[in-house]
Amino acid sequence: MILGCLIGGKLHNCAQNHVESNECMQSITESSPCCDWVNKSSAQIRSASTDYDLIKVFKDHVSGTGMKFFAFANFRLGDQTGETVSIGINNWHPEFLSDYRYHRALLQNPVLTRLRSAVLPSVVERKEIIEAETDRECRDFQQSLLKAGLEILIHLPVRSTDGQNGAVVYSGARESLSDSDLMQLSYVAQQGFERATVGAASNSNRQPVLSERERECLILTAQGLNSERVGDALGISTHTVQYHISSICRKLDAVSKIHAVSIAIRDRHIII
CATH class of the missing domain: 1.10.10.10 (Winged helix-like DNA-binding domain superfamily/Winged helix DNA-binding domain)
Structure with a gap:
């Protein structure tokens, strides 16, 4: 199910109107919903001084949405290595993130590949991802996620002010998601991604911890x-x-x- 951006009470299809992702997200930001939950999340994101603080904010945030896990992702198009997906802050179990099938599926699964070029928030069933998977090992991995209760994936495209493209992705099980819910999630995701990007730029100037x-x-x-x-x-x-x-x-x-x-x-x- 692909949804448009709900702005000013109307559902706008940004793809049909050829609106770039950053313009779409800017429209969402400028029309932020008057909601205590959103205002609270926004204030917590602004006050987060470290990635650890931001993780705590989004752990509470994702729990409040009825989902289980969240992850920030950066998308880059390499020259010889092809497209790369970098996973940033998240609350996933380490054994999932360290599984090579997770990263192979990110780059090769047709559904996940299509989502990376999307400018609209999307809600995708895990079953759709499994049906599109041609790699047996990756298919088994996606099946294990489904058995763990990660029935749907909410993909929220984001873009930082310095031009980095990415997404904030929620995984879990939820019966319904209204347009208003999606709008609020997109707004908070955009703010979180911007805050994480600022933190990453700051960290890049520090002395590396590991050789x-x-x-x-x-x-x-x-x-x-x-x-x-x-x-x-x-x-x-x-x-x-x-x-x-x-x-x-x-x-x-x-x-x-x-x-x-x-x-x-x-x-x-x-x-x-």
Whole structure:
């Protein structure tokens, strides 16, 4: 189900009117609904000083919508590597995000690929994503998400003032979603994405916490490789990989390598 942008009480099809995504989202922002829930969320987003603060805001926010999980995503079109999807702040379980099938599905599934070029908020059933999946392993992964109660996906296109395109995506189970609900979600998502983008730009000027080799080890670990396969990929021994993982856990105050992956993705030490 593809929905238009509800502005001033009317449903506008931005795609048919050739309105760019940033113009569409600006219209949503300028016509923000007078709602205590939206005003509260907006105030909390503005007062968030760190990504951790923003995660807490959206954890409460997504719970209030009746959904389970949220994720911020940045979309980039590479030159030789093709399109990339970077997952930012989120409350997903680390084992989902570190599953290589998750990232393969993001780039290859026809439904998810179509959503990345959308300018309108969309509500998609997980079953539609599964039916479009041609990769057996990715299909099984999507089936596991469905069994976990993630029956629908709410995709909210966003664009930052510095030109970054992305989406805020909610996953869960919900019987109905009104146009007014979608408008409010879009408004809050746009503000959250803008705040996260500002935070990312600030963090990019800081001294990196992890060394380049540590980042390489952690990125491959996040893709589901064990220490032996990480070592083979980087041309180093398994012992050296384990040394780097231990160093990473110490620096990030993580209790395990999966915990370290979750922290590193959340704080943007790595992008996968």
